[in-house]
Amino acid sequence: MPSLQVAGDLDYKDTLDQISEIIEKYKDSYQTIICGxxxxxxxxxxxxxxxxxxxxxxxxxxxxxNRYPKAPTFFHHNGKYTSQIDYIMFPETTTGIQNSNIVIEDRHPTNTSDHTLVTANIPMKIDKTSTQLVKIYTRPNWAKxxxxxxTSTLKQELECESRRKESSVxxxxxxxxxxxxxxxxKSIPKYRQLKSLKTVGKGIWNRKxxxxxxxxxxxxxxxxxxxxSHQNxxxxxxxxxxxxxxxxxxxxxxYASKKEKFINDIMQASQKDSKTFHKLVKQQRSKHDTNTDILYIGNKAFEGEKILSAWQTHFETLGTPNFDENIFDLERLELAKLQNKIIPELDIQNKEITKATPTEIESAIRKLNTGKASDENGIVSEHYIHAIDVITDEITDIINQIFEEELDVPQSLKKWNFDTCLEKEKR
Incomplete structure (x- = not known):
């Protein structure tokens, strides 16, 4: 805790507030002990x-x-002043710790600190847990x-009576x-099988x-x-x-791949990616030999502790839009603003929205990139592409139904691998 006392003691109060936030954040999942x-x-x-x-x-x-001892824990170097300022505390709702044995040790001749040792013997029960295997669904092998x-199975399913138009989106x-x-x-062998991932080591260790x-x-x-055996x-x-x-x-x-990945993560980190930022700060402050000795931001060089301010400058630059037409795509920005305004404008003006056509949907499906990761429901672009003649009309009807229902887009549609975007030709 801050030791310097100034007017208002703001630093001390601020530190207490930070500890309070930690207690509040973890009170439902952990038993918090405050000591020091x-x-x-x-x-x-x-x-x-x-x-x-x-x-x-x-x-x-x-x-x-209970029965917490009362004795000095701090001894001023002048030998005149003592006080008890070191404590071990816990929330009143914490079970099993009230009867902890707290001991304030006598000062030892080899203890050069101005504080003495405070120990706690806390009874606790540790449940043994086994490592949980990570399970994933394998990607479908579309080559098989x-x-x-x-297409025939999908067509049969879509023609089923349960697909009535009266159903909600x-x-x-x-x-x-x-x-x-x-x-x-029915059509792909070993379709989306559940597979357990096994680790083969830590750090850079891999199967090879x-x-x-x-x-x-x-x-x-x-x-x-x-x-x-004394043989050749x-x-x-x-x-x-x-x-x-x-x-x-x-x-x-x-090692090279790990370093390259870390550098790419840094360069592609967004303004809200605090995890990468703090990971970088922690690594820079460590004494590891792989730390950067000098860092260039533009033509300016940073060394030692100034490297931290260099990274701060870099992340601030990433988070600050530069509207220079030579750097920033102003046309794309204008389209994005227009797209954000078009829905409320249509709602206010009560204009009829032009319905989507199967040709437009088919064109959008054909432009999907293959080999990409699936959405949250395990759907990839290949699911649409391999049945484009069967699935186009169904997707068109769903989108038009959304248009008819005052653009009430369900959450499940937002998780799809493709969505409708405003194109330059339709400004």
């Missing part, structure tokens, strides 16, 4: 800082353990898709997704490195066996050297 040098006392002359500390404990329902079965979208997956299961490491160990075993091991030695060289090569490649 609070630079305030519960057993002193009730000065302003002590009052703020007591108010902080009261507002957050913090308390001390039987297009005839896929939300219901029709869910039924369409269900029909797509049903057709996929794991295999190369195993080969290197086996080669070393063969070489060692020949040496111990030249061939085994050459093989061992080759395996080690391969292992080092894969390790260097993995």
């Amino acid at each position: 040098d609070m630079n305030a006392s519960l057993h002193r002359d009730n000065r302003r800082r002590d009052q703020n500390f007591k108010e902080f404990m009261s507002n957050n329902n913090l308390s001390l353990a 898709c039987d297009t005839n079965i896929y 939300e219901e029709r979208i869910k039924l369409l997704e269900k029909s797509i997956h049903k057709a996929g299961k 490195i794991s295999e190369a490491s195993r080969d290197s160990k086996n080669a070393h075993t063969l070489w060692k066996r020949k040496i111990n 091991a030249d061939t085994e030695k050459i093989n061992l050297t080759s395996k080690k060289r391969k292992l080092r090569q894969l390790q260097r490649q993995a």
Whole structure:
């Protein structure tokens, strides 16, 4: 806690507020214990800082353990002043900690600090948990898709009586997704199977490195066996050297890939990506040898601690739009603004919206990029492309139904892999 006291003691109050936010954020998922040098006392002359500390404990329902000892924990270097300012606190609702054994240790001859040691023996129960495997759905192998079965099954599903026009947009979208997956299961072998991902190590360790490491160990075993039996091991030695060289090569490649990915993440980070920013700051402050010694932002060089301000400048630049026509796509910005205004304008003017046509929808489907990740419901662009003649009319009807229902776009449609955008020719 801040030790310097100035008018208003704002730094101290600000730190207490930050701790209060942490307690509030994690109170439902964790049992919070607050401990350390609070630079305030519960057993002193009730000065302003002590009052703020007591108010902080009261507002957050913090308390001390039963039979909490009362003894000095701070000893001024002049030897005249002592006080109890180090505490271990916990919320009153925390179970099992009220009877914790708190001990304020005597000062030890080798303790050069002006604080003494405060220990707590806290009873707790730790539940043993096993590592949960990450499970994913495998991507459909469209090269093995039987297009005839896929289109015929999907057509049959769409012609079912349950696809009545009286259904809501939300219901029709869910039924369409269900029909797509049903057709996929019938036409594609091993369609979207649930697969468990297994980790093979931490850091840069991957499957290739794991295999190369195993080969290197086996080669070393063969070489060692020949040496111990006093046989000629030249061939085994050459093989061992080759395996080690391969292992080092894969390790260097993995380090390079990891570094390149981190740099790309930094350069592509958005203004709201605080995780990447703090990760960068933490790495820069560490003593690791891979830290950047000098960083250039434009033609200006930054070294040492100034590198942090350089990254700050970089992220501020990313978050500040530059409307220079040579840098920023002003035409795209104008189209975006126009698209954001067109819906409320149509609503106010009560204009009739031109219905979408199957030709427009078919054109949009054909422009979809293949090989991309699926949406939240497991639908990829190939689902539409492989059944474009069957699915176009259904999607057209759904979009026109949205137009008729005052542009009430359901959340499920917003998760699709494609949506309608304003084009330059339709300004």
